Amino acid sequence: MSNVIYYFTGTGNSLAFARKITKELGDTKLLNIRHNQNELDATQYERVGIIFPVYYYKMPAFVESFIRKLTLSPKQYIFGVATYGGMRGISLVDLRELLQEKGCSLKGEFSVFMPGNYIVEYGAFPDFFNNLLVSKAEKTAKRISNIIKMKQPSKPAGPRTFEKLYLSRSGSKQFIIEKRTGFGNMDSGFNSDTNCNGCRACEKVCPVNNVSIENGHPVWEHRCEQCMACIQWCSRKSIHYLDKTQKRKFYHHRDISIKDILSLEEFIKHL
Ligand SMILES: Cc1cc2nc3c(=O)[nH]c(=O)nc-3n(C[C@H](O)[C@H](O)[C@H](O)COP(=O)(O)O)c2cc1C
Ligand code: SF4
Ligand code: SF4
Incomplete structure (x- = not known):
C-alpha cells in the first residue's frame, strides 16, 4: 500500500474522519494506534497520516508517546488531522514540533470541528447541530484528501486569534497543565x-x-x-x-x- 493512517479515538469522531480520508485516497492502510503498538516502521509509505482528538488544546499523551516510537522518513508526506469540539489549540503545533525532533516535517496540518464528547464537562450538543458538524466534516474530508493526494503543503494550523488570547493568559496555561496532569x-x-x-x-x-x-x-x-x-x-x-x-x-x-x-x-x- 502507498499510504498509512494511524488514528486514535475515544468516541469515533477521529475514526469516522480517518475512514473518509482512507476512502478518498484509496490504497491506504488504516491502523488504530491502540491495536497496532508494534507496527512502528512507517518508512515504506509515501504518505503518513496521524488523526486524533484534541484534549485540552493539545494532542493526547497516548498519541504523543506512540509517535515518539514511530520510525518515519524526512522524504514522506506526513499529515496530521486534529478533530476538536470548538478549539484546536496547539494540538497541531505539538505534532509539528514532535516530528521536527525526529528530523521530519508535518507537511499537511488540518483540523476539523466535530461534535464535542467531553461529558465530564458538558452533555452532547443537540442532534441537529451534531448532524450538521458531521455532514460538514464529510465535505472537509474530500477537500483535505485532494490536498493530500497532491502532497501539497498546507498553511500552519496553530491556535486561532481568540485561542491565542486565551492560551497566552498565565492562568489558562496553569489550568491546562493542572487538568492534563490530573x-x-x-x-x-x-x-x-x-x-x-x-x-x-x-x-x-x-x-x-x-x-x-x-x-x-x-x-x-x-x-x-x-x-x-x-x-x-x-x-x-x-x-x-x-x-x-x-x-x-x-x-x-x-x-x-x-x-x-x-x-x-x-x-x-x-x-
Ligand atoms: C479530555 C478531553 C479534552 C477535550 N479538550 C478539547 C479541547 O481542548 N478543545 C476542543 O475543541 N475539544 C476538546 N475535546 C473534544 C474532542 O476533542 C472532540 O469531541 C473530538 O472530536 C473527539 O474525538 P473522538 O470521538 O475521536 O474521541 C476534548 C475531549 C476530551 C475527552
Ligand atoms: S476514560 Fe479513562 S478509563 Fe475510561 S476508557 Fe478512557 S482511558 Fe479508559
Ligand atoms: S458499566 Fe457495567 S453495563 Fe456499562 S459497560 Fe461496564 S460492565 Fe457493561
Whole structure:
C-alpha cells in the first residue's frame, strides 16, 4: 500500500474522519494506534497520516508517546488531522514540533470541528447541530484528501486569534497543565450505577487497560487518559463522573459502533 493512517479515538469522531480520508485516497492502510503498538516502521509509505482528538488544546499523551516510537522518513508526506469540539489549540503545533525532533516535517496540518464528547464537562450538543458538524466534516474530508493526494503543503494550523488570547493568559496555561496532569486520577470520580449488568464493554474499550470488572462492576486503576470511551460506549448508560453526568446527554459518532472500536478478538469476546 502507498499510504498509512494511524488514528486514535475515544468516541469515533477521529475514526469516522480517518475512514473518509482512507476512502478518498484509496490504497491506504488504516491502523488504530491502540491495536497496532508494534507496527512502528512507517518508512515504506509515501504518505503518513496521524488523526486524533484534541484534549485540552493539545494532542493526547497516548498519541504523543506512540509517535515518539514511530520510525518515519524526512522524504514522506506526513499529515496530521486534529478533530476538536470548538478549539484546536496547539494540538497541531505539538505534532509539528514532535516530528521536527525526529528530523521530519508535518507537511499537511488540518483540523476539523466535530461534535464535542467531553461529558465530564458538558452533555452532547443537540442532534441537529451534531448532524450538521458531521455532514460538514464529510465535505472537509474530500477537500483535505485532494490536498493530500497532491502532497501539497498546507498553511500552519496553530491556535486561532481568540485561542491565542486565551492560551497566552498565565492562568489558562496553569489550568491546562493542572487538568492534563490530573487525567490519570480523574477516574476516582467514575462510578457505575445499578443499571450495570457486568457486560465488560467498559473494560474492553479502554485504550490503556485502566478498567477491570470486579464483583460484576467496573473498577478504575488510575492511569486514565480521559478518552470517554468507557462512559460513552456503556450501552446501559451506567457510568458517571461524580454526580455531574447523570442528566447529561451521551455521545458517540453516529456512524461508529463499539464493534469498530474493539479489535476483532475483543469483539468476539464481547458477544
Ligand atoms: C479530555 C478531553 C479534552 C477535550 N479538550 C478539547 C479541547 O481542548 N478543545 C476542543 O475543541 N475539544 C476538546 N475535546 C473534544 C474532542 O476533542 C472532540 O469531541 C473530538 O472530536 C473527539 O474525538 P473522538 O470521538 O475521536 O474521541 C476534548 C475531549 C476530551 C475527552
Ligand atoms: S459497560 Fe456499562 S453495563 Fe457493561 S460492565 Fe461496564 S458499566 Fe457495567
Ligand atoms: S478509563 Fe475510561 S476514560 Fe479513562 S482511558 Fe479508559 S476508557 Fe478512557
